[in-house]
Amino acid sequence: MPSIIIHQEKATDPQALLSLCPFGAIELVGGKLAITSGCRMCRNCLKRGNGVFELVEDQSAGVDKSAWRGLAVIAEVEEGTIHPVTFELLGKAKELAAKISQPVYALLLGTGVKKLAPVLTEYGADEVHVYDQEELRYFRIEPYTAAAEDFISKVKPTAILVGGTPAGRSLAPRLAARFRTGLTADCTKLDISKTTDLDQIRPAYGGNIMAHINTPRHRPQFATVRYKIFSIPPKCPNPAARIVNATIPPEKLASGLEILQAEVKERVRGIEDAEVIVAAGRGFRKPEDLALLQELADLLDGRLASTRALVEAGWTDARQQIGLSGRTVKPKLIITCGVSGAIQFVAGMNGAEKIIAINTDPEAPIFNIAHIGIIGDLYKIVPELIASIKQSRKED
């Protein structure tokens, strides 16, 4: 990416040049002109700056990686509590940071969130940077980006992990574009090399293939990871950890968004939290037959989930969908019934501890990942299984 250099000696009236930038990215720092990372490369200043600003092309080997140190996790706060994906990411960040002997940072944004900082240290953060400001009450993109940008510019972490939640998937790309750097979405594995290059593995092209992705010449490196991909580490006191309270001026937190109403949704126990899941696929012939699987789910104290096809057919709710465009689940047990195992589905459930698949087609790809592959008709197996479970409970 190109950058803009400033010929200070040509600036006869530096103050007047500030207004050239529609994004306010030209600032006076100690009497000298400077371009902040708010620059969008619109090049207005090149055309109208009388030669003060010059574009230079960057064809070098990239950034000085030693200037970027540590792994940062952007904490996700929901209704006054930390979303567990944050703890999962802190666990992974700690593991990676140990390999390169660098610190773990957590960034905490919100209103009234200061009290949540200590718990982040217990899950692995060496330093928690807190921006507790009224403007950050709701997730609005510009103030959240501005606060995170402030943190990143000051701390310069080499890699930033963000939860693959709706807010994280909105904030991470915005930041990656602001820093003109790489972002890898929905990583399923992460490692780090001695050069601090993050090794990012994600399913690609519909998941027929896994891709190993690097960001070799840019910093910071952004990765998003969905909930339940990594495990929550054990809690552990970290007495050496620091909590840094930061603020940025309210005018930098301006937003084109005004929240008119925040309606709390009815809380539905999601499939993400279930320890046992039974999943239905196209092997079901009609929607009424799903009652059979619901009965099995109830007997196992589990939840009923499905593939995308059934959601699209209107047989199940979108909240029950497992897969790349649905939910990622990591139950102790999943029993798939009549699911062929398209890779988009598999990507959302192959973290399950035990996978049992029932399908009539011996060639179904689900059998490639199932621990127990049962070739047979779910319409025969499931009722028998239900009967056996009921019988055993009667005997007890």
Add this chain to the structure above:
Amino acid sequence: MRITVCIKQVPGTSQVEIDPETGVLKRDGVESKMNPFDLYALETALRLKQQYGGEITVISMGPPQAQAVIREAYMMGADRGFLLSDRQFGGADVLATSYTLSQGIRATGPFDLLICGKQTTDGDTAQVGAELAEFLGIPHVTNVCQIHGADATSLTVTQDMPLHRLTARIALPCLITVEKGIFEPRLPSYKLMTATADRPVSIITLADLADNNPLHYGLNGSPTQVKRIFPPDKSDSQERWDGPEAESADRLFHFLDDHKFLQKLG
């Protein structure tokens, strides 16, 4: 209201070929269609136009044959179509794609509202909309599930977040990404197909962009690099039960019992 909708041509199937050298998707010879999520974006634009008037521009990036999705958009009611197509744009990652689109959108003139689909079915990253908004310096709202209305300076929408439904007024110009199901997409119309048969699809090449440095586009402009591609994991200890169903059901019952999955309600 001047609305621009970003659309993409995606493979009609998930069975696609990868260039083993570069790890880049081979698109030639694969049946293609409009990304299904983009239909909702386009439908949203059409509804807004019905209510407030104005003009709908669609823009896409891809090889020349991606003109087909622009034509499809014409058949649904889009007014103008642009295709960013240049060899130099190939192999772009999220950053380079978003940057290219931002340059292309600047080249097509001013707009009030940009609409993107939730995600594509091939890349599945759902990140281009937010990066594009950043490059254009406008606010964005993702996961929009409802449009309440617009006036000269703002749009009011509801955003579907995990715990909340947030209703917000956004200053124009802005970018929204819409959820599947926000409106039911209309079918392409035969009448519009004949009426728009002669309407051109404007091709935008690198030379047409304000920033025409090839290093900022395609593979060169992509910070992320695919180092290696490999097949997905297969699980290690696997067994297959292919006996009669009654026998499998009985084995499954005992497996669940042995592994303590039956005791909770017992």
